[in-house]
Amino acid sequence: MKGPFILFVVQLFISLSLAKIFFKEEFTDGDKYKERWTPSQHSGKEWGDFVLTHGKFYGDAEASKGIQTSTDARFYGLSTKFEPFSNKDKPVVFQFTVKHEQNIDCGGGYAKIFDCSLDSKDMHGETPYLMMFGPDICGPGTKKVHVIFNYKGKNHLINKEIRCKDDVYTHVYTLIVKPDNTYVVKIDNEKVESGELEKDWDFLPPKKIKDPEAKKPEDWDDNPKIEDTEDKKPEDWDQPEYIPDPDAVKPEDWDDEMDGEWEPPQINNPAFKGEWKPRMLDNPNYKGPWVHPEIDNPEYVADSSIYKYDEICAIGFDLWQVKSGTIFDNILITDDEAEAEKHARDTWGAIKEAEKKMKEQQEEEERKAAESKTADTEEDNDDDDDEADELDIPGTTEDATDADAHDEL
Secondary structure, eight states, rough: HHHHHHHHHHHHHHHHOOOOOEEEEEESSGGGGGGOOEEOOOOOOBBEEEEOOOOSSSSTTTOOOOOEEEESSSSEEEEEEEEOOOTTTTTEEEEEEEEOOOEESSEEOEEEEETOOOOOOOOOOSSOSSEEEEEEEEEEEEEEEEEEEEEEEEEOSSSOOOOOOOOOSSSEEEEOOOOSEEEEEEETEEEEEEHHHHHSSOOOOEEEOOOOOOOEEEEEEEEEEEEOTTTOOTTTTTOEEEEETTTOOOOOOOOOHHOOOOOOOOEEEEEEEEEOOOOOOEOTTOOOOEEEEEEEETTTOOOOOOOOSSOOOEEEEEEEESOOOOOEEEEEEEEHHHHHHHHHHHIIIIHHHHHHHHHHHHHHHHHHHHHHHHHHHHHHHHHHHHHHSSSSSSSSSHHHHHHHHHOOO
16 A cells, blocks of 8 residues: 555656746735736726735635725726746646635626737737636626637637536636647536537537538438328317306396396306317338438548647736626646646635635624614614603593693683
8 A cells, every 4th residue: 555655645746846837826925916917008998906905704814815806897907927838738727716705796707818919008808818717707697617718819618518606705716728639627626527629619610511412302201100091080079169158147237238238258168179180190101310411521620739829928817897806816827737736725725714714703793793783773662662651641641630620711
């Protein structure tokens, strides 16, 4: 048992020692991040500001700090560049944490990856990007993880639906793109989706298409059932759907001259059988459904490098949020999945339980405060009732006596 375990530890150590980290941002040096990140100044947008904070509840006062959207109903644009690299012949991992502590109703929580042509001060929704990844929530109908790749100048959305987390806690989102044209999406270090790039996106035309020369033979019978031509409709079949109610009685006060001729109300006819149709028989000439033959698509050209980008150079948050308050943190771009898992454990994993505990404590305190306020209100109402009982209320015996004496004057 010791041998395999030691081998695993050695392999893990070698993997981590060889891992290349292209970019990492944990926002641990206060406002110095502003020297590395550039806000967009693109005209025509009402931009909101990111602020550095650990939020209303957190796992660690310092480690939990990230950049938070601060104003409702605003666009947000912030990006940074790093030394360019290519993911040719190697995997690339994009990872960051998102915390919707405001219980977001509509807004993005995704990041975009760019090449070096990005003009950070002019970044906006139409700026070309290489990838877009992360959660997007808008109402009950949109709660998904976007995975969008730009291939030959066109953005392609994944053909699968990946549900994102929609609670108020911090979650880590990971996208792994591999040189064998496969991918993995993780949430909180757990795989939630994976597959082949070619199958799960429409990067390429289909391998097969319907043969345009093929046509269904005229004598092809694809009806499994046919009508029995010898079946005849019974003579008593046709009955009205509604009949006059035989138990109805003309009201005694009915006036034919004033009210018109009386007619009993209509009721469902128990003898009504609906539309008659002949019984169906198995079709002796049935050949099954006709399948259109397919041929190789002449427009299809295999591409073993769908995954590849020659220049990866920047990451940015280009968002719209109706309700602000989202915190982004712990951004990592690396070529090693094990390094990403470790980074997630060391950051998000180390403080997630403390964050949840603080939130639960706050909710308990709010609950107690609400109960105390309700009790105080009820006590005030009881005191008001007692004071009213002590006052002289018109109509008491003493008041009546005074009134009688006054009447004698």
